[in-house]
Amino acid sequence: MGVVRIGQTEVAYELRRSAAASERRITVTPGHVEVLALTTDDDAEIDAFLDRKRQWLFNTLRELETKTSKRAVVPRFMTGSKIPYRGRMARLTVRRHDGAHIEIDYRNGFLVDLPSWVREADQDAIVATEIKLWLKRRVRRDVMDIAAAYRRRFDLRPRTIRVADMKTGWGACGPTGSILINWTLVFAPKTVLEYVVAHELAHLTVRSHGPDFWAHMATLMPDYERPKGWLDTHQGALDAAFLDVSDKASALATGHG
Missing domain, CATH: 3.30.2010.10 (Metalloproteases ("zincins"), catalytic domain)
Incomplete structure (x- = not known):
């Protein structure tokens, strides 16, 4: 991990080199900054690139912070989580049943019944998808x-x-x-x-x-x-990004140079 200083703030980043890359790039995602460098780059060239992108990185991180602070936060789609609906936060209940199909209903909160074939590792993405379709x-x-x-x-x-x-x-x-x-x-x-x-x-x-x-x-x-x-x-x-579980790591922006 490397660190770039922007004013009084230190921003940690992961450095990755690629022989296939034709240009350097910074990718900013929630909680993560990745710097893609050329395999021929030395430390001085990487530092110069980061220096040129310092203002862009500061603006992008601030924009990301503003956007994420306004979004609904649903860390897991499990019983007890809260889902925004019609101006309030509705409780989510996830249950298992022996039926063949996924069932979803709303009764003073979202009720999702999952069949046994749904793997635990897939639960968040499946529940999020079903809720999005229902909404x-x-x-x-x-x-x-x-x-x-x-x-x-x-x-x-x-x-x-x-x-x-x-x-x-x-x-x-x-x-x-x-x-x-x-x-x-x-x-x-x-x-x-x-x-x-x-x-x-x-x-x-x-x-x-x-x-x-x-x-x-x-x-x-x-x-x-x-x-x-x-x-x-x-x-x-009023942002539905929290439902895109499979896309949570997608970048807000990418800087080239």
């Missing part, structure tokens, strides 16, 4: 129910409405009236999900975000400012 089905049903209610009350009829994994934004209304809703809103209170659905439905009538739009929103959802405020405050916490 996506749940939020799709919620979105369709909300949209149906607004259709009955206000005759708002999008061309299509679907729930998707959106990289940015919470919803979108296309020029043809097709609506997208971000599935990670399942982690927010249901009123917040309703606000986003109503917001995109409102764009069927008013495309801009000017005064006319917000006046229209007030007719659709008179108390929209409260869920809007919740989303503005907590949006950084």
Whole structure:
């Protein structure tokens, strides 16, 4: 292990050399920094590379710390763990049964029944995958129910409405009236999900975000400012990365040079 000093902070890193590498690289992952060097590099060349990347490394570590502090932390998918759902942390119970299939239910908490063929080493990844699938089905049903209610009350009829994994934004209304809703809103209170659905439905009538739009929103959802405020405050916490057990070691960023 090597150490690079950034101000008053010492950052430990693992040095790895590769004959196949064509350039040096720093990879930052939660709790780990790896420096990939060329087999021909001597200590001075590695130190010079780290010196050039000092500011990048500092910024990347700070960004990673900010992101991870906002994410839900589920160290193990086992009985007693907490899963974010509809604005609160729900208890997870994992049980074994003699059936052939994995079963999942929600009764004041997540209940996952695993058959005996599931190996202990695979439990975290399987439980996380099943919960993710369940959450996506749940939020799709919620979105369709909300949209149906607004259709009955206000005759708002999008061309299509679907729930998707959106990289940015919470919803979108296309020029043809097709609506997208971000599935990670399942982690927010249901009123917040309703606000986003109503917001995109409102764009069927008013495309801009000017005064006319917000006046229209007030007719659709008179108390929209409260869920809007919740989303503005907590949006950084609506992150599904904790469910990607197989991807926990993936890099936030990589520096080349």
